[in-house]
Amino acid sequence: EAQVTQNPRYLITVTGKKLTVTCSQNMNHEYMSWYRQDPGLGLRQIYYSMNVEVTDKGDVPEGYKVSRKEKRNFPLILESPSPNQTSLYFCASSPLDATGRYYGYTFGSGTRLTVV
């Protein structure tokens, strides 16, 4: 089954304790992205990657890191989580055509993170 797999689904952690949210896709998509979704603010892009070893900042990158060592994996790292990073996080992937045009995202199931 074609899918984007995120883990964990739920996570409660304490301020300052490093954590990693994993994301893996089995569709050979070039483009991968991380979003956070907050009430009233909608989906905001954290980081994205156009291909292996190519990553760039989205709208709200502060406090987050990513890496893209393999095409299928795109982990999100919070080096020192803070309560304002409490949110619902989504990983998403999309194929790109020859011109770099998206065909639309497939989203993971989401990770609900609470930082206390």
Place this chain on the structure above:
Amino acid sequence: QKEVEQNSGPLSVPEGAIASLNCTYSDRGSQSFFWYRQYSGKSPELIMFIYSNGDKEDGRFTAQLNKASQYVSLLIRDSQPSDSATYLCAVISAGNNRKLIWGLGTSLAVNP
């Protein structure tokens, strides 16, 4: 600031009616337009994408794009209670970064 605007709703329609969801965008050079459905607490799911002016139909869903007026709409025919969700409009801006701009969504309630 490039923006995508949607009426937050809730839009309430009776079962079997046509639901009409609208989205306007500010970047005149935008080329690609997407509609996603999101159930409460779930991830967004792609319904349709449209690139050219006019209508695109897929089952009960029709996307309509009017680039001159800078709006894109989604029509849902024969609305079902299972269509009750938030519908997100997303637009790819012009330019090299091809940034995807999201609306905040319209909440749709289909009443049995």
